[in-house]
Amino acid sequence: MTDFDRLSLNTRTTESWTLREAVEGAAAAGLPAVGLWRDRLAEAGIDEAVKILHDNAIRVSSLCRGGFLTDHDDAALDDNRRALDEAAAVGAPELIIVAGGMPDRDLRSARQRLADRIAELVPHAAERGVRLALEPLHPMYCADRAVISTLGQALALAAPHPAANVGVVVDAFHVWWDPDVADQIAEAGRQGRISSYQVCDWLVPIAADPLLSRGMMGDGVIDFGPLTEQVTAAGYRGDIEVEIFNREIWDADPATVVETMKRRYRDLVLPGLAVGA
Amino acid sequence: MTDFDRLSLNTRTTESWTLREAVEGAAAAGLPAVGLWRDRLAEAGIDEAVKILHDNAIRVSSLCRGGFLTDHDDAALDDNRRALDEAAAVGAPELIIVAGGMPDRDLRSARQRLADRIAELVPHAAERGVRLALEPLHPMYCADRAVISTLGQALALAAPHPAANVGVVVDAFHVWWDPDVADQIAEAGRQGRISSYQVCDWLVPIAADPLLSRGMMGDGVIDFGPLTEQVTAAGYRGDIEVEIFNREIWDADPATVVETMKRRYRDLVLPGLAVGA
Numbered sequence: 242m243t244d245f246d247r248l249s250l251n252t253r254t255t256e257s258w259t260l261r262e263a264v265e266g267a268a269a270a271g272l273p274a275v276g277l278w279r280d281r282l283a284e285a286g287i288d289e290a291v292k293i294l295h296d297n298a299i300r301v302s303s304l305c306r307g308g309f310l311t312d313h314d315d316a317a318l319d320d321n322r323r324a325l326d327e328a329a330a331v332g333a334p335e336l337i338i339v340a341g342g343m344p345d346r347d348l349r350s351a352r353q354r355l356a357d358r359i360a361e362l363v364p365h366a367a368e369r370g371v372r373l374a375l376e377p378l379h380p381m382y383c384a385d386r387a388v389i390s391t392l393g394q395a396l397a398l399a400a401p402h403p404a405a406n407v408g409v410v411v412d413a414f415h416v417w418w419d420p421d422v423a424d425q426i427a428e429a430g431r432q433g434r435i436s437s438y439q440v441c442d443w444l445v446p447i448a449a450d451p452l453l454s455r456g457m458m459g460d461g462v463i464d465f466g467p468l469t470e471q472v473t474a475a476g477y478r479g480d481i482e483v484e485i486f487n488r489e490i491w492d493a494d495p496a497t498v499v500e501t502m503k504r505r506y507r508d509l510v511l512p513g514l515a516v517g518a
Numbered sequence: 519m520t521d522f523d524r525l526s527l528n529t530r531t532t533e534s535w536t537l538r539e540a541v542e543g544a545a546a547a548g549l550p551a552v553g554l555w556r557d558r559l560a561e562a563g564i565d566e567a568v569k570i571l572h573d574n575a576i577r578v579s580s581l582c583r584g585g586f587l588t589d590h591d592d593a594a595l596d597d598n599r600r601a602l603d604e605a606a607a608v609g610a611p612e613l614i615i616v617a618g619g620m621p622d623r624d625l626r627s628a629r630q631r632l633a634d635r636i637a638e639l640v641p642h643a644a645e646r647g648v649r650l651a652l653e654p655l656h657p658m659y660c661a662d663r664a665v666i667s668t669l670g671q672a673l674a675l676a677a678p679h680p681a682a683n684v685g686v687v688v689d690a691f692h693v694w695w696d697p698d699v700a701d702q703i704a705e706a707g708r709q710g711r712i713s714s715y716q717v718c719d720w721l722v723p724i725a726a727d728p729l730l731s732r733g734m735m736g737d738g739v740i741d742f743g744p745l746t747e748q749v750t751a752a753g754y755r756g757d758i759e760v761e762i763f764n765r766e767i768w769d770a771d772p773a774t775v776v777e778t779m780k781r782r783y784r785d786l787v788l789p790g791l792a793v794g795a
Contacts, residue, residue, distance in 0.1 A: 346741040352697070381658040383695035384722045384739045394697040418660035420629070420671040445661045449726035462661045464623040 243271060244507050247514070249302040251276035251439070251484035254502065255495035260285040261293050262495070268297040270499045276439075276482040277331060278305045279324060287330050294331065302480035303374060303437050304333040310358040311341035311351040311388055318358060322365050329369040335436045336366070337374050337410060342385040351388050356398055359407065367406050374436030375399055376410035379418075381451055392416050392425035399434055408436030411472055412484075414443055414455055417463045423471050430475020438472045439482045440465060440510055448487075455486045457498075458505040469513025481510065520548060521784050524791070526579040528553035528716075528761035531779065532772035537562040538570050539772070545574040547776045553716075553759040554608060555582045556601060564607050571608065579757035580651060580714050581610040587635040588618035588628040588665055595635060599642050606646040612713045613643070614651050614687060619662040628665050633675055636684065644683050651713030652676055653687035656695075658728055669693050669702035676711055685713030688749055689761075691720055691732055694740045700748050707752020715749045716759045717742060717787055725764075732763045734775075735782040746790025758787065 250267045252258065252275060258266060260281040267275050275294075282290050282304070294301065307324040309317050321336075328336045338359075343351045359373060366373050375395040378387035389395050395409040409429050416422045429435050442461030448454035458465060483502050490498055527544045529535070529552060535543060537558040544552050552571075559567050559581070571578065584601040586594050598613075605613045615636075620628045636650060643650050652672040655664035666672050672686040686706050693699045706712050719738030725731035735742060760779050767775055 343739055346739055348694070348741070349744070379658065380656060380695040381724060381728075384720060390695050390697060397697075417625070418657040418667050420667060420674075443661060447658060447728050451658075451724050451728075462620055462623055464625070467626070 249274035249480040249482040251482045252281045254485045256491040274300045274302040274480045301333040303335040304328040306337040308339040309341035325369045328371040335374040340387040340389045379415045404433040408434040410437045412439040426471040435477040441485045458509045465509045526551035526757040526759040528759045529558045531762045533768040551577045551579040551757045578610040580612040581605040583614040585616040586618035602646045605648040612651040617664040617666045650684045656692045681710040685711040687714045689716040703748040712754040718762045742786045
């Protein structure tokens with residue numbers, strides 16, 4: 242066991258790396274896993290990706306991403322089924338679901354369509370042995386990206402389905418502000434639904450492009466101690482992904498970014514894993 | 519009774535107007551009320567402001583603002599007591615409280631200090647006959663502006679105190695995304711704690727400066743129908759303030775902004791007042 246045996250590099254953190262570079266970079270850094278985005282997977286091809294992962298003994302903590310299930314038509318369902326197939330092919334146990342935003346001003350209906358389409362995807366998810374990991378995104382993304390805004394809401398959406406098929410993502414960046422987050426993490430744990438724990442920081446001020454406002458742990462305002470302890474106390478023992486969208490980090494040398502990530506993880510996240518266990 | 523007998527012009531919407539210009543502009547537009555900011559009040563002086571309001575038969579729906587109660591020292595308490603005095607002097611029944619952000623990474627302690635200081639202010643609020651109107655701000659402002667992030671949390675903070683002394687603000691911009699908002703509005707109504715209903719729109723994309731991302735009703739994604747019906751069904755019969763921080767609107771002719779505001783209010787907000795009653 243090392244300090245990093247649960248630390249997973251999401252491929253968006255090292256945006257300029259190919260899949261091969263990311264997997265080899267993770268292996269060189271002593272990491273056990275990557276969080277894969279489908280664009281990198283498509284570039285490499287699934288067979289080649291599987292070979293690269295195998296050759297480097299790197300597992301896939303999750304595949305990013307399915308979702309965008311809120312449109313008026315259900316054209317996205319086929320793509321989500323393909324995403325489940327891809328996740329199964331690369332051995333990813335979880336498919337991250339980013340809900341999708343509002344095609345019009347009717348938020349309630351968008352949320353209902355999402356619920357209906359999750360139900361339509363569950364049989365395929367069960368067949369592939371891949372869990373739909375519902376990710377609440379920060380409420381500032383509700384309009385244009387994800388109508389799931391809290392962990393409590395994600396749990397309510399998951400409730401009709403077996404925990405083996407529908408889980409929830411705890412991404413510190415998205416949920417740190419929520420006055421109810423501790424209770425919701427505990428409840429997600431009781432239900433066996435924590436699909437993924439992801440860490441990156443909330444920067445102040447918010448970046449002009451809010452999508453690129455995620456920061457390296459320690460560069461923002463999030464105290465990772467309590468969240469990490471809560472997730473651990475809730476029974477989560479899976480990988481911890483670092484997924485950072487940030488222009489400065491993308492422009493930096495990826496291997497250096499990985500080293501910084503390891504150091505910050507060891508200092509700011511790792512202690513909570515021991516306390517919460 | 520006119521279409522506009524509950525419409526209140528917040529002085530920030532017509533940023534370039536002095537207090538006199540705003541009050542006279544509201545009166546000329548047939549509005550009954552303004553929401554006053556303390557900077558405009560300080561410029562005019564309280565006696566002069568009271569005279570201007572009286573001469574124009576304009577009431578003050580609320581005074582903006584007290585708050586910023588989360589620092590490690592309690593230096594802000596004196597200023598909040600002065601704000602309560604000022605609210606009483608101009609006949610504002612509600613003092614809007616913007617909680618304040620996080621002086622460090624300890625969000626839980628910041629929220630506790632806030633709760634403690636609200637308790638310290640309640641006697642002075644009661645003495646002055648002015649209610650502390652706790653305003654949940656959108657979670658994107660949690661770090662640097664307001665650690666009250668949901669209406670439910672505002673109600674929990676208000677709970678130890680009489681409804682006559684501590685209320686909550688329902689600002690569409692801040693709460694529209696919340697999956698629990700309908701229940702929370704109903705609960706706020708049951709408790710008699712709705713201090714203010716404020717409307718402006720959520721723009722997509724968010725402005726590069728998130729503080730200036732508030733839009734004129736109709737320019738963004740909020741459906742004001744359901745929220746207005748819920749607030750009305752919850753028993754709220756007070757003024758409805760329009761408070762817009764937006765560079766383009768600030769650069770436009772204020773009288774034209776007021777006319778646009780009236781038209782959008784009539785088309786998008788007013789119908790909900792009838793349905794919900």
